Structure formats: structure tokens, C-alpha cells
Amino acid sequence: MTGTLTYTDSVDESWAARAVETISVSVTPDVDNPIVLDLSGTCPRCRDDMADSHWLIAFSGVSGMTRDDAIVAATALRDAGIVAESLLPAEFTVQCRCAVPHPDPLQRTGLRGCGAAWRMRFELTDDDLAGDE
Template identity: 30%
Template sequence: MTDQQDLLYRVESDPAWNPVAAGTARVGLHPDETAPEVIVVSGPCPRCRHETVHAEPLVAYADALTRTGLLARLLLRRATEAGSREVEVICACSAVHPEAGEHKGCGASWVLHVEWGV
């Protein structure tokens, strides 16, 4: 059996990884579920099985906006409504995978469906 650390870095996605990751992923809404700004997905990568963390922003602020400005408040209000998002998670494990170069992780990506406020 191949050591998971020996897996070559390869950018790929396999739909079969989606349900595997859904069964092992830990999903958090930050700062909390009532006013989420970021979805944080952590857990083992379904390809290399190393621990990885991915942050998916729900609200993006332009440099010119302050968090208290009218547009920023509207964006935040929209993001905090009950909703769902398909989150593409990309492995960012800290293991060294051959041929990764400057990249982190093993190159795998998968999709998780995240819902909040329902």
C-alpha cells in the first residue's frame, strides 16, 4: 500500500470524494450561525487523508468600505439570511507531496453543500 505522504501533487477532483468528505468534514460558521461571514471546513482530505482547513468567505468587503458602512451592512444582512452554498474545498494539508512545488496540499478538490439558518 502506498503511504499517503507519497501521493504526487495532482490537481484533480473526483465526484466520489464529495460524499466521503461530507461524512468526515467539520463545518463551522464564523463568527456564528446567526451572522455568518465565513464558512470554515476542516477534516481529512478524501484523497491523501491528511488534515486540511478551508475558509470560504460569505461576505466580501472592498478596501474602500468600512464594516459599518451602508453597503457593508447590506452585504452582511444578505449573507446572514438562511441560505446554502456549494463550497469547493481544496486540499491545503501541511504534508509534503512530491511535485507540489510552491503549492500546499495534494491538489485534490471536492464540493460540500453547506446550509445555515434553516
């Protein structure tokens, strides 16, 4: 399918279910202190490799901040009690960010990925918490 699949604006409910199988999520810096969810795997629609990050604590107006700086800043907010509530489980929208060009029937420019978007949910399982305390 790669290369000939066109960009889409429609949504297929089956992508979310398939993404659970094709995309893995890792937690940064660790499961006790989740700040960023890193997604990697293959797009449930076009099946190309893709990676994305979902920030559980978002900073606005600091786009120049490096990833490490943002993690430090988010950790400081949490330690200060400003971010007191649990950030997990998290539910968020993921968009395909593959690097393979998918031609847009509407000739738009600057598009990335194949246009697929789906909801993902991430929560800690008992396995992740094993060894806690």
C-alpha cells in the first residue's frame, strides 16, 4: 500500500483498535513520574513507520524549550504540588506522522503522514506498578 495510498480526511473506527497492536508507548522519565508518552510503531492505516510524543504536561509559549528542559520543568511543577492530580490514565488523539509522501486529492501542501487520526488511551497496568514501595 505504501506510496500509492492517498491522504485522507476521513476517520475509520478500526484504526484505534489496530493502533493498540501496532504502536507501542513508553513513558518518560519513568512510570512513577510520567511526563511524556513516546509513541512508536506503524500507522494503523498506511502501515508506515511513525513516531510521536504526547506531553501529559503541556507548556505554552515555550516552543524553544528542549525536551530535556521541559521534562525538568514539568518535574519541578509536580514536586511543587502544582500538578497534583494523576496524569494517567491519559486519552489523546494521535495523527499519522509517517515520512512517506501520500498524495493529497485536494493538492494541499505541508501535510504530513497519511491523514489518519485516532484516539489512544494509556494507563498503567499492575505490572508497571510492581515493585512500587
